[in-house]
Amino acid sequence: MPPITTLTELSSYLASAGINYTSLQPLSGGTANFVWRLQTSDGRTSIVKHAEPYVASIPTMPFPVDRMDFEARALERIPRLLGRMDIEVLVKVVGLVRYDAEAKVLVLEDGGAKTLKESYTDPALNIPQLGAALGKWLADLHASTTSLSSPIGDNQTAKFIYRHSYNGLADALEKFGFDRTIGERINERYGSLLQTDDECICHGDFWPGNVLLRRHGVSPPTLTLVDWEMTRRGTGATDVGQFTAEAWLLDRFRGQRGLASAFLRSYVEAAKPSEEFLRRVVVHLGTHIAFWPTRVVWGSEEETREVVAIGKEVLEGALEGRWALDDVVGLGAGE
Structure with a gap:
């Protein structure tokens, strides 16, 4: 072609x-x-x-261009698996108009011009309401696909890319003067699990930048979830940890509007996850905020170091068993 x-x-x-x-x-x-x-x-x-x-x-x-195949497969099949949720905000998978597998061209529904990340500071938006809706929707995605054999295939590219932050964690910690062995232990113990995790279908890149908003006057906007090319079977804790981490960064640097806490509390209430699941959330959250702010600019060098330090403390707590559900939700609140 x-x-x-x-x-x-x-x-x-x-x-x-x-x-x-x-x-x-x-x-x-x-x-x-x-x-x-x-x-x-x-x-x-x-x-x-x-x-x-x-x-x-x-x-x-x-x-690899097979990323388009996985996205098209997810958009075709996942909406049929989801339950009917009673939430005030409509959350939906982006609609697939057509897919040309040979040319690797997707034609998709237009979910809106701005993402939730871009719209975060808009005073007209009820940010906690949107976060709660996304938490409940994600819990439904994970619960609805737990017992199914994968309808999307084995996305090895997604598994490889998703380990990037774990592989780079030790260097990120060392760059800011922290013990790199923490990162090495996390990668060995938890990063290695990404290859074999098989609990449910994960979005694979679940963060506010992949949520589009469609406005409806004074009514809550429709939230459309896009960019499914990294979808895979794994542990839903990684979706939860990634969104919570990115929402926490928005809260910390863009106005403390409560996105992370509302999302995490809603997910936990709907999914009622196990202690081990929550530990994986903590690990992924800590890894994300210790690594990605060293690659994507959120603040000054000193502010970045402060965030990496928080990520390091979260990871130490996970390794040593010094955490509880209230700590997870508290971190989501930016505390």
Whole structure:
């Protein structure tokens, strides 16, 4: 297949596929794929997403294109598995319009122009309400797929990428003057489990940047969950830990609006997880906030060191058994 990386190449592909449109707009914000917003003559919009065998923002970095196959499979099958939830905010999986497996082109429902991360500081939004809705939805995803054989396949790429923070944890700790052996112990004991975890279907990249908002006047927005290419079978604790960590960073650096606590409390109330599950949440949360702020800028060098120190303390508590449910929820509240 010829490459589809420019507007000209996409226009040629759309013409060959018989897809009519009136305008195309390249979208920024992602790193792995080429993404555009397509508008038709009736004013409707959809998202076109294409994978090349490399990271779009780093063409020298290979990236298997089967990521599109996993995403399409998830979008086709997961909505049929979910239960009916009684929540005030509509949370949904992004709609699949069509998928060209040969060209690796997904056409998706347009869930909105802004993510929850981008909208976090909007005073019109009830951030705790949105966090609680996402926590309850995620608990349903995990519970609804626990006893099923995987309908999405074995996503080895996702498992490999998901261990990146564990593999880099020791170096991140050492960079800021902390004991690297903590990171090595966490990676050996818990990072290694990512290859064999098989409890339920995980989104695989569950964070506020992959939640799109569609506004409805004064009513709560619809929340659409996108970017399912890292979906895999694993432990739901990693989804919970990742979202809580990113929500905690938003709360800490963007205004303490209570996203992390509302999300985590809602998930725990709905799922009633085991102590071992909660330990895995703590481990993943600590790993995330000790590693990713050293790669993605949230604050100054000193502020980053403070966050890494908190992550280190969380991980030490997990290793030594010095934590309880109230501690997990308390961390979610930014305490």
